[in-house]
Amino acid sequence: MPARARTRLTAEVTDFSHHSGAFADRPIEMLAELRERGPVTWSTAHDGFWVVTDHRDVIDGLADYGRFSSGFGPAIPANPFxxxxxxxxxxxxxxxxxxxxxxxxxxxxxxxxxxxxxxxxVEEIVKGLRERGSWDFVTDLAEVSPGAVTLGILGWDASRRVELLDVMARGLRNAAATDPGTVARNEAGDRWIREQILAEAAERRAHPREDLMTVLATDPIIDGAPMSDEEVSDTVVFLLLAGFHTTSGALTALLVHLARDPQLRARLDADRRLVPEAIEEIVRIHAPVTALARRVTEDTELGGVAMTRGDWALFVNLAANHDPAAFPDPQTVDLDRNRAKSVAFGWGVHRCMGLHLARLILRVEVEAVLDLLPDFEIDLGRTVRSRHLGIGWFYDAVPARLPVSPSVATPGSRA
Known part of the structure; x- marks a missing residue:
């Protein structure tokens, strides 16, 4: 029997896929079942990879970039961008x-x-929702403000948000697709976004501005030279994907949670100082990034199983944050719990660079919603959670409205 086959027999073997509909239906339960079978299991899906669900092993692996490299991409299968x-x-x-x-x-x-x-x-956006009376928190707020802020930092025209979001969302929804036509559309989307990035870079080289795009396109970074076109493209693709999607998912998860937990909503209404703690607890429970992939660089061991150089490992943030050994009663919101080792924003040197921006946007969004839409109601019956939770905890629809005031009956009118 080949050595690689022997090492994998030391771990439980599953067909787990974080991109499957089965996972989208019951993600927390499925991850708990995997952890019960073993902190590290071998999945036969997507050409085979290790699934790491134990909190201790997740943080150990994410911190050890020597054994578990980020240099081959952060996703299994490969990100379409x-x-x-x-x-x-x-x-x-x-x-x-x-x-x-x-x-x-x-x-x-x-x-x-x-x-x-x-x-x-954000307040301008939320005032617009109030004037309309009904809206969808996904398309009308969560997908608007983070993208607009990201484009503002880059120095791009904020009106481009919709077309960029459309291409990225379509690609991420189909990240695990194998159908040739879908793969071809993903590749076309990637080419299109990179063409837009390089056009912006060329414009900055000709006409520099006070924005991040100018810095990326013109400043000396490596050995006194600016980034290459490929490096600029790879950097901005990351900023767009991270800036548009993770904060969006976190906001909708938080608002849906508040709709299901009126006591927590009442606490935040009464004391805005609790909002930052609520954000941290909600993103712990509903991870904006489900998991991070790494490539094993040497024959090694993690969680009691032997791994072989070249293997893929998926460190599941969502599972780690629901590990009862790290967070007692993990699905309960506890604003006073110690979250120092939450991996909602990653871990180690690759911990989310934009976490301060994400926290600020989320805090401002929640405060604006509570202040300007104090009586908002989410229609939980029509709320739709994404079928693609392998990327992050997202909602496709979160319809909401302000309560309709009952008409006042006039004398002689019929009730």
Whole structure:
């Protein structure tokens, strides 16, 4: 028997796929069942990969970029928008160089400086919802403000948000597709987005501005030279994907949770200081990024199983944050719990670069909704959770409205 086959017999073998409809139907339960079978299991799906569901093993693996490399892409199967996303798709020391360039734009001080403009943007959007009386929190808020903020930092025209979102959402929904026609459409979408990025880069080289796109296109970064077109493209693809989608998913998860937990909503209504803690707890429970892929760089061991160089491993953030050994009663919202080891925003050197921006946008959005739409009602019967939870915890529809005031009967009228 070949050595690779022998090592895999030490672990439970499953056909688990995080992109399947079965997983979308009962994600928390399925991950708990996997963890019960073993902290690390072998899945035969997507040409085979390790599934890591135990919190301790997830943080150990994500922290160890020497044994578990990001350099082959963050997704299983490969992301339809490429595998070398910068900086998340590369390891130190190059990762450190690229991230240093971006940190100035996404660090806490810079994000706090932008709060007034972000708040003004969000409040304008939410006031529009109030005037309409009914809306969908997905398409009318969650998919609007994060994308607009991201494009603003890059210096792109915010009106391009819709076409960019459409191409990215279609690609991510079909990330695991094998149908040749769908794969071809994904490839066409990737080419189109990269063409838009390089057109923006060329424009900045000709006409520099005070924006991140100009920095990426013109500033000396590696050995005194600017990024290549490929590097610029790989960086901006990552910023667009992360900026548009993860914060969007987190907001809708939070609002749906509030609709199902009126006591928590009442607490936030009474004390806005609890909003940041509620955000952290909700993103722990409903991870904006379901899992992160790594490539095994050497024959090694994790969670009691032997792994072989070249194997793929999927570190499931969602499972780690529901591990009762790390978070007692993990599905319960506890605003006072210790979340220092939550992996909602990743772990190790690749921990989410935009977490400060995401936290700010989410806080401002929640505060605006509670302040300006105090009586909003979500129609839970028509709320639709995504069938593609392998990417992150998303909703396709979260319809909502303000209550309709009963008409006042006039004398002589019929009730």
């Amino acid at each position: 490429g595998t070398r996303h910068i900086p998340v798709g590369i390891d130190p020391p190059a990762h450190t160089t690229y991230r240093r360039v971006l940190n100035g734009w996404f660090g806490k001080a810079e994000v706090n400086r932008r709060e007034p403009e972000i708040r003004a943007l």
